[in-house]
Amino acid sequence: MSETADQAATRRRWISLAEIVAVSGVIIGALTLWMNWSERRSEAQEKVVAAQAALAAEARLALHAELADGGKEVRLTDPAHDLLETTIRFPTALAIREQRPATPRIERDWFADAVLKATDGGADKREGRLPVLVSTRYRVGDKTREGQAIVDVVWRTNGRLIGGRTLSIESAQVREPGGSVKRIDALWKAALGG
Numbered sequence: 735m736s737e738t739a740d741q742a743a744t745r746r747r748w749i750s751l752a753e754i755v756a757v758s759g760v761i762i763g764a765l766t767l768w769m770n771w772s773e774r775r776s777e778a779q780e781k782v783v784a785a786q787a788a789l790a791a792e793a794r795l796a797l798h799a800e801l802a803d804g805g806k807e808v809r810l811t812d813p814a815h816d817l818l819e820t821t822i823r824f825p826t827a828l829a830i831r832e833q834r835p836a837t838p839r840i841e842r843d844w845f846a847d848a849v850l851k852a853t854d855g856g857a858d859k860r861e862g863r864l865p866v867l868v869s870t871r872y873r874v875g876d877k878t879r880e881g882q883a884i885v886d887v888v889w890r891t892n893g894r895l896i897g898g899r900t901l902s903i904e905s906a907q908v909r910e911p912g913g914s915v916k917r918i919d920a921l922w923k924a925a926l927g928g
Contacts, residue, residue, distance in 0.1 A: 797881075800906065824864070826919050858899050864887040
């Protein structure tokens with residue numbers, strides 16, 4: 735028996751429909767494969783970014799300043815790092831030479847006379863902030879890094895019956911990460927109202 739024209743058209747229609755279903759399956763499979771590959775690549779990139787962020791956070795200097803020795807000094811610490819070398823710089827107007835203490839600290843005796851001299855002529859009882867630039871070398875794992883921060887030393891002067899005025903440290907806090915001598919000079923000038 736030979737096939738009629740209607741039967742041949744129906745057969746061709748079924749073959750075409752089967753081909754369409756097969757091609758659709760291949761396309762769906764390819765899209766699924768591409769989406770899985772893309773998702774894995776995206777997850778891998780997110781992990782790399784997270785690891786880099788964690789490493790950068792670990793390497794960042796997180797300086798802390800706190801009163802010590804009965805208010806005679808400010809101790810500088812970083813809970814995440816060992817501070818190896820520290821350089822303390824004061825505003826240029828005070829004409830105080832930079833200090834390189836063996837242990838990270840800021841002593842009242844380093845700046846008291848200069849601040850008293852700079853604030854002389856006003857009220858005996860004053861208070862203010864002394865911006866100090868702290869530069870330090872610290873260890874992150876087996877590497878040495880350098881960082882800076884500006885520390886505000888809050889001071890207060892009181893008059894005495896004999897012997898002029900005295901200066902005491904009231905508190906200290908890290909004002910901002912980074913910094914420069916130019917920046918502490920501007921902060922000191924602003925603190926004095928000039």
